[in-house]
Amino acid sequence: MNQWPTWLPLRQDLRELSAYGAPQVPATAVLNTNENPYPLTSEISQAIAAKVLAIAATLNRYPDRDVNVVRAKLAQFINNLSHTDFTEKNIWAANGSNEIIQSLFMAFGSGSALGFTPSYSMHSLIAKVTGVTWINGSRREDFTLDSEMALQQIQREKPAITFITTPNNPTGSAVTISELEKIARATPGLLIIDEAYAEFSEEVSAVSLIKKYPHVVVIRTMSKAFAFAGVRLGYLVADTAVIDAMYLVRLPYHLSSLTQAAAEVALDHQDQLLVNVAQLRANRELVAESLQNLGLTVVPSAANFLLFTGFSQPASQLWKDLLDKGVLIRDVGLLGYLRVTIGNEAENQKFIEALSACLGEK
Numbered sequence: 278m279n280q281w282p283t284w285l286p287l288r289q290d291l292r293e294l295s296a297y298g299a300p301q302v303p304a305t306a307v308l309n310t311n312e313n314p315y316p317l318t319s320e321i322s323q324a325i326a327a328k329v330l331a332i333a334a335t336l337n338r339y340p341d342r343d344v345n346v347v348r349a350k351l352a353q354f355i356n357n358l359s360h361t362d363f364t365e366k367n368i369w370a371a372n373g374s375n376e377i378i379q380s381l382f383m384a385f386g387s388g389s390a391l392g393f394t395p396s397y398s399m400h401s402l403i404a405k406v407t408g409v410t411w412i413n414g415s416r417r418e419d420f421t422l423d424s425e426m427a428l429q430q431i432q433r434e435k436p437a438i439t440f441i442t443t444p445n446n447p448t449g450s451a452v453t454i455s456e457l458e459k460i461a462r463a464t465p466g467l468l469i470i471d472e473a474y475a476e477f478s479e480e481v482s483a484v485s486l487i488k489k490y491p492h493v494v495v496i497r498t499m500s501k502a503f504a505f506a507g508v509r510l511g512y513l514v515a516d517t518a519v520i521d522a523m524y525l526v527r528l529p530y531h532l533s534s535l536t537q538a539a540a541e542v543a544l545d546h547q548d549q550l551l552v553n554v555a556q557l558r559a560n561r562e563l564v565a566e567s568l569q570n571l572g573l574t575v576v577p578s579a580a581n582f583l584l585f586t587g588f589s590q591p592a593s594q595l596w597k598d599l600l601d602k603g604v605l606i607r608d609v610g611l612l613g614y615l616r617v618t619i620g621n622e623a624e625n626q627k628f629i630e631a632l633s634a635c636l637g638e639k
């Protein structure tokens with residue numbers, strides 16, 4: 278924990294927190310933050326460059342404050358995917374889904390928030406930073422979500438906000454739409470479904486629940502399947518009342534003209550950007566098989582990463598040994614487990630070879 282100087286008037290409730298800190302260090306295989314490993318094609322990167330050039334002279338002006346074009350394109354994307362009829366009035370966009378999560382806490386965080394851990398660490402961290410009490414709900418031993426158990430916890434705690442991440446990070450397990458509906462039916466407050474990895478899963482998106490259950494909010498991102506993490510574009514799909522509340526808490530002009538320009542081009546080339554999703558899913562199965570062949574146990578995953586266990590050295594030691602061999606994966610703080618993002622073919626091979634060597638060296 279940080280030793281803060283006594284003169285610094287830092288909020289008492291922040292003093293005990295640690296900042297988000299996935300290591301950003303050089304490595305041959307970077308498999309630690311669930312990015313898409315495939316670079317943009319030159320067609321898309323040139324289209325982005327052309328669009329940025331076209332608007333560059335107008336950067337003396339503020340951007341479109343309401344992000345109308347991008348929101349309309351995102352509504353179209355979701356409608357094509359889920360046979361819904363959302364408009365831009367059902368979409369909010371921000372700098373990554375992290376900013377979306379922060380805005381949700383700022384608007385709706387009067388009371389507590391509940392999430393089922395282990396899950397995405399930023400849910401609880403952003404809750405605490407925005408002054409919202411965080412409650413750790415529990416999962417089954419195998420990390421899957423038991424909807425009955427979840428409902429009991431929700432009804433006992435009556436949180437203002439409940440989070441369900443599906444597929445879940447860092448475990449990879451997904452929740453079916455019928456289980457989500459069962460939970461939505463009996464959840465007070467807002468039910469936020471974080472679908473950051475939805476494109477890698479076969480499950481139906483929870484956006485299909487929003488018409489019937491207007492307290493359901495679905496968070497998505499272009500950082501993962503869209504291979505667009507560097508742009509920072511996350512969004513939510515919700516009833517228009519939720520979007521109206523977002524206008525209250527957003528900072529004016531929060532999405533830069535450059536971000537909006539890049540996102541517009543990406544959404545115009547969505548098929549090309551998403552083309553590697555099938556490959557990543559197939560590679561996920563190959564990596565899982567290789568891990569099993571090394572005698573390890575892999576948690577079944579519907580995302581672009583795998584959580585594995587069964588090694589005898591401490592996770593932090595194996596993580597370091599792998600980094601020494603040029604492979605950066607993630608120690609998510611779960612005793613005896615490590616998480617690896619699915620990379621390109623060369624990275625996956627490098628990971629398995631390095632891991633095999635580390636296991637042999639112990």
Ligand SMILES: Cc1ncc(COP(=O)(O)O)c(C=O)c1O
Pocket residue numbers: 310311372373374375376397442446471473474497498499500506509510511
């Ligand atoms: C479940 C989940 N939600 C949200 C995010 C945040 O993504 P971004 O802010 O890049 O949209 C992540 C990132 O890893 C995640 O795993």
